[in-house]
Amino acid sequence: MKLIFLPRRVSQSLTLDTSKSTHQFMLMGFLLLPFVLGGLSFWIYSSSLKQASETQLMDQWQQELARQAANVEQTQQRVGDELSAMTAKVAELQARLMRLDALGEQVTQVAQLDNGEFDFSRRPAVGGPELVSDTYPVALSVLDKHSSLQLMLGQLVTHIDNREQQLAMLDKQLAARDTRMQTFVAGKPVTKGWMSSSFGRRTDPFSGKQSWHEGVDFAGNAGVEVIAVASGVVTHSGRKSGYGNIVELNHGNGYVTRYAHNDTHQVSIGDIVEKGQVIATMGSSGRSTGPHVHFEVLKNGQPMNPERYIYRASL
Structure with a gap:
């Protein structure tokens, strides 16, 4: 079979004889040329899309790296501040x-x-057995x-x-x-004065007979300060037969002290007094021959010799 091509601007015609091998190859080339050009165009288009995708992905990676770098910098700053x-x-x-x-x-x-x-x-010294166990792994x-x-x-x-x-x-x-x-019951019950009568058996200053004295007397000038020999609670502040004006203090542990024949009182029942606090002034109220303080110490209700506590050493 023969194919005759008549170009417009060329006077001679082009004839292809399909029976000849050369002409067959030329014909096949003409027929395959559109497919080759289409494939080449598709490859170029695909390559451009791939390159654009890679460029976009690279931009995303760079942005992510920039964010991570900013986070690392913030973390470093926070750790530094901490x-x-x-x-x-x-x-x-x-x-x-x-x-x-x-x-x-x-x-x-x-x-x-x-x-x-x-x-x-x-x-400080501390210690204890070492607990080797899987109980506390966390x-x-x-x-x-x-x-x-x-x-x-x-x-x-x-x-x-x-x-x-x-x-x-x-x-x-x-x-x-x-x-x-x-x-701690200890010390003298007055700031000034001297012991004028001891504890125990003595001659009664009014009857002249032998009698028992359950305290000691400190004589002095009227108005001398009478002080508590220990801290405690005032359980009595007023008059009592024979004692005149008397202050009674409870010191706990079974101890009670009494301060009698006072002129005036500086405390009332229920008051808490401290050791050495002024509780009264020396007087001559009650059965008394002159200004003095009658001082008693009781242990569990029993009269004790106050001299043992007056000259008692402090703790």
């Missing part, structure tokens, strides 16, 4: 611990406690993750708690000792 705050807290706790130690040492010296009873210069893992500053903070807080407990115990002991000292 470390600065923790460092300041550590310094504050260390200063507080030093003040507590100094205060404890000072209180221990002032209180004249036994050496070593409250030693604030060394860490707690142990958390402890393992603590930073050095966090561990230091925990140790300082523990030391401060120990010091505060020591100071609290010391305060309780001092308060108890102060209470014992305050309620």
Whole structure:
């Protein structure tokens, strides 16, 4: 078969003889050329789309990296601020611990406690069996993750708690000792005066007969201050037969003291008085021959010799 092509601007015609192999290849080339050009165009289009997609993905990666870099910078800033705050807290706790130690040492010296009873210069002794078990894996893992500053903070807080407990115990002991000292019956019941009559058997100043004297007398000038020999509660403040004006104090532990023949009273029933507080003024009320104070000490209701307490050493 022959194919004749007649170009418009060319005077000669082009004839293809399909029986010839050369002409067959040329014909196949013409027929395949559109498919080759279409495939080439599709490849170019696909390549451009792929490149655009890769460019877009690269832009997204760059944006994500920029966000992560900003987050890292913010995290670093926050961690730096937290470390600065923790460092300041550590310094504050260390200063507080030093003040507590100094205060404890000072209180221990002032209180004249036994050496070593409250030693604030060394860490308190602690202990206990080591628990090696899988029961506490979470707690142990958390402890393992603590930073050095966090561990230091925990140790300082523990030391401060120990010091505060020591100071609290010391305060309780001092308060108890102060209470014992305050309620410890000892000393003279007057600021000025002398003992004019002792405890026990004596000649009665009115009848001249032998009688029993359940206290001691301190003579002096009218108006001399009468003081409590120990802290306590006023259980009587008024007149009583034979005693005249009398103040009676209950000191606890079975101790009661009486101050009689007073001129005036400075306390009332129910008042709490301290050791050395003025409770009355010396007078000569009741069965009395002159200004003096009749002083009695009772233990569980039984009269005791006041001289044993007047010259008693303090705690």
